[in-house]
Amino acid sequence: MNILIVEDEKRLASALKQILTEQKYMADVVYDGEDGLEYGLSGIYDVIILDVMIPFRDGFSVARELRKNKIQTPILMLTAKDTVGDKVSGLDSGADDYMTKPFAPEELLARIKALTRRKGEVILDESSFGDFQFNASTGMLSKGSKSVHLNFKEAEIMKLLIANRDIIISKEDIITKVWGYDSDAGSNNVEAYVSFLRRKLNFIQSTSEIKAIKKVGYRLESRDD
Amino acid sequence: MNILIVEDEKRLASALKQILTEQKYMADVVYDGEDGLEYGLSGIYDVIILDVMIPFRDGFSVARELRKNKIQTPILMLTAKDTVGDKVSGLDSGADDYMTKPFAPEELLARIKALTRRKGEVILDESSFGDFQFNASTGMLSKGSKSVHLNFKEAEIMKLLIANRDIIISKEDIITKVWGYDSDAGSNNVEAYVSFLRRKLNFIQSTSEIKAIKKVGYRLESRDD
DNA sequence: GACAAGCCTTAAAAAATCCATAAAGACCAA
DNA sequence: TTGGTCTTTATGGATTTTTTAAGGCTTGTC
Numbered sequence: 001m002n003i004l005i006v007e008d009e010k011r012l013a014s015a016l017k018q019i020l021t022e023q024k025y026m027a028d029v030v031y032d033g034e035d036g037l038e039y040g041l042s043g044i045y046d047v048i049i050l051d052v053m054i055p056f057r058d059g060f061s062v063a064r065e066l067r068k069n070k071i072q073t074p075i076l077m078l079t080a081k082d083t084v085g086d087k088v089s090g091l092d093s094g095a096d097d098y099m100t101k102p103f104a105p106e107e108l109l110a111r112i113k114a115l116t117r118r119k120g121e122v123i124l125d126e127s128s129f130g131d132f133q134f135n136a137s138t139g140m141l142s143k144g145s146k147s148v149h150l151n152f153k154e155a156e157i158m159k160l161l162i163a164n165r166d167i168i169i170s171k172e173d174i175i176t177k178v179w180g181y182d183s184d185a186g187s188n189n190v191e192a193y194v195s196f197l198r199r200k201l202n203f204i205q206s207t208s209e210i211k212a213i214k215k216v217g218y219r220l221e222s223r224d225d
Numbered sequence: 226m227n228i229l230i231v232e233d234e235k236r237l238a239s240a241l242k243q244i245l246t247e248q249k250y251m252a253d254v255v256y257d258g259e260d261g262l263e264y265g266l267s268g269i270y271d272v273i274i275l276d277v278m279i280p281f282r283d284g285f286s287v288a289r290e291l292r293k294n295k296i297q298t299p300i301l302m303l304t305a306k307d308t309v310g311d312k313v314s315g316l317d318s319g320a321d322d323y324m325t326k327p328f329a330p331e332e333l334l335a336r337i338k339a340l341t342r343r344k345g346e347v348i349l350d351e352s353s354f355g356d357f358q359f360n361a362s363t364g365m366l367s368k369g370s371k372s373v374h375l376n377f378k379e380a381e382i383m384k385l386l387i388a389n390r391d392i393i394i395s396k397e398d399i400i401t402k403v404w405g406y407d408s409d410a411g412s413n414n415v416e417a418y419v420s421f422l423r424r425k426l427n428f429i430q431s432t433s434e435i436k437a438i439k440k441v442g443y444r445l446e447s448r449d450d
Numbered sequence: 451g452a453c454a455a456g457c458c459t460t461a462a463a464a465a466a467t468c469c470a471t472a473a474a475g476a477c478c479a480a
Numbered sequence: 481t482t483g484g485t486c487t488t489t490a491t492g493g494a495t496t497t498t499t500t501a502a503g504g505c506t507t508g509t510c
Binding site (some may be wrong): 376377411413 | 485486487489490495496497498
């Protein structure tokens with residue numbers, strides 16, 4: 001899966017690239033609209049992430065030009081928080097989806113997944129670990145007849161823990177993935193949420209546990225050693 | 226079911242095609258009036274979606290010419306919002322229905338369904354969920370002897386909720402499907418309608434409820450736990 | 451044992467989200 | 481135009497989520 005990133009803010013661009021390559025996407029980065037258009041016209045990409053405010057040629061223009069040239073690659077448009085009107089212009093100019101900065105990596109990945117999902121394909125976001133199940137789309141954590149609802153951030157963290165199964169995930173990772181690349185959440189935020197999750201795992205009487213590894217991070221473990 | 230789309234705005238044309246193919250319709254697209262006429266004359270289509278403002282030969286003319294050649298295929302005419310007078314000309318020229326741009330996908334599908342419904346054919350767009358029934362064609366929501374009428378938007382939202390049964394549907398989704406892809410309706414609009422629906426569900430004494438999942442969306446649930 | 455560092459839990463404050471309702475506006479038919 | 485219905489917008493309050501902060505616990509070191 002090839003993704004083109006058109007973003008002039010170096011810091012954000014490289015963060016994006018990192019998020020994507022971590023998920024095994026191939027990502028190319030260009031820093032202005034002219035290059036974005038040229039690369040996009042090649043037609044080799046599966047998704048184009050396109051910032052609106054970029055040098056030489058803005059994102060709307062790039063999108064329009066691509067569509068004019070019959071390039072149907074899904075476009076995910078990035079814009080600053082407050083420019084709500086951009087949404088309309090964005091979709092009008094041919095973008096398929098639209099995301100305001102700043103955003104959490106998880107959201108980015110979800111949107112890319114949605115854009116590349118074939119129509120009609122049904123996805124069940126149900127996973128199980130150890131002795132419990134977690135349904136990511138409803139946020140329900142359950143074991144047997146017991147179940148609890150996880151709120152948004154709890155669910156995000158649980159997803160990460162399950163996705164990373166028996167490997168250790170650092171607090172830093174959790175922060176950047178759940179709170180976003182430029183959030184100012186600290187390690188205590190993660191600790192608090194881990195605590196909430198433990199209480200809920202406990203409530204459903206799961207024997208699995210979120211283990212802390214000092215100075216390294218957390219790991220979800222099932223107790224069948 | 227074969228549908229012909231005659232629309233020169235590439236983006237809209239492909240959006241239309243996508244909406245239709247998602248519903249298992251076969252859709253062909255042509256980009257001007259000449260082609261539209263030629264394809265339409267083949268008589269193989271069950272519906273023709275015809276934009277008024279298209280190159281070479283406008284929609285009215287295409288419609289008239291088709292009718293002159295005894296082609297009875299139902300025609301759904303598309304025109305821009307403000308040209309209200311077109312409605313008359315459209316129906317005069319032989320169109321069967323008429324829709325202003327922009328429109329919500331749900332509306333398009335409803336109109337096509339209406340056009341392809343054979344006269345006298347009785348359709349029961351009746352669905353039930355939990356302890357109540359909803360008749361999508363009359364907009365009647367009922368349980369036992371109690372019933373209320375749902376107005377257009379209430380009905381659209383109810384349809385979505387029922388169609389999505391126990392899965393969560395996001396406000397964004399509801400907005401794009403009910404208000405249209407470039408509307409500027411906000412989450413408050415959805416909230417207001419959900420509130421209306423709850424009141425009506427309550428009025429007919431249904432025990433089903435529309436549950437909100439914070440930061441995620443809504444889900445219709447029947448209370449039989 | 452005393453200390454420090456990192457982690458845990460909890461309560462409470464702050465913020466975000468959702469709710470119901472009212473009021474204003476738009477639309478349509480008579 | 482007027483009255484009625486449908487839709488949008490605004491508001492304050494209720495609820496839930498998220499953040500913050502403080503003190504306690506555990507582990508490792510001296």
